[in-house]
Amino acid sequence: MYCLTCIKHWYPNMSIGDIAERCPFCRKNCNCNVCLCSRGMIKTSNRNITDCEKVHHYRYMINLLLPSLKQIFEEQCQEKEIEAKIQGTSYSEIEIPQTPFHDKERIYCDHCATSIVDLYRSCPKCSFEICLSCCKEIRNGSITPRFEMMFQYKNRGDEYMHGGDPLPITCDTSNLEGNVEIFTKWNVNSDGSVECAPKELGGCVVV
Incomplete structure (x- = not known):
């Protein structure tokens, strides 16, 4: 459809x-x-690519990815500095545990649903996982509410899918203000550590 x-x-x-x-x-x-x-x-092209063309393509890809790679590196360094403060140790002594996963398995942030390609935080009590960008937003008190997570797909009928009128559906938005207040109660400790999300957002913290 x-x-x-x-x-x-x-x-x-x-x-x-x-x-x-x-x-x-x-x-x-x-x-x-x-x-x-x-x-x-x-269909993949069967044209042979010369070594000179390959170098040109590689340079283009590096220039294209470099800003994103720099941003990822800076976020990792900032998070490692915070982790060093939490553990009361030096930056150089921080050891990042590797997460075991299967081939072709991907990890997504449980808040913004972004695919995680670098470091991330996880709750030791539950399976809630969050990306570094969301951690930064929480610490800054500017975490973005994800209203789309609060709605489910509505079946508006086959006629609507073909340009017709949708079936009558009502949407209850009476609890949106309460959900916004939940985001403001996502706590950060004095050492910079981020607590797990409230239960209403999929975490294990009771607000």
């Missing part, structure tokens, strides 16, 4: 009637990740 927003963004040359008659998947023109990565949809 394709929503109206995706149709307008990814298939501007197709009308809603065209989609209803024959969807992009049936036309072998689907832009979803599964179809794009499936065999036969993307």
Whole structure:
């Protein structure tokens, strides 16, 4: 099924009637990740690339990734300095434990849902895991509420998926103010350590 927003963004040359008659998947023109990565949809070029071209591509990739790598390195250094303060030891003596995981397994922040590629914090009492960016926001008192986590997918009916009117659905927003207050109670200790998230946000701390 394709929503109206995706149709307008990814298939501007197709009308809603065209989609209803024959969807992009049936036309072998689907832009979803599964179809794009499936065999036969993307053909790797057989052109031989010279060593000079490879060096040029590598340099381009390094220049493209360098700002992000610098940011990751700076966040890691800051977090290690905080951890040294928590443990009462020097920066050079900090040992980062390695998390065992399976091949192709990915870890996501339990607050912002970002894929974690570097250091992260985890609660020793539960399985709550949080990225360094969210740790920084919590310490600064500027943690961003994720309202999208508080809603579930609403089935608006088949007619809506094909451009028709949606089924009547009511959304209860009466508890949003209370949820905002929960974020302000995500505590940080005097040594810089971040407590686990409140239970309402998936952690184990009772607010």
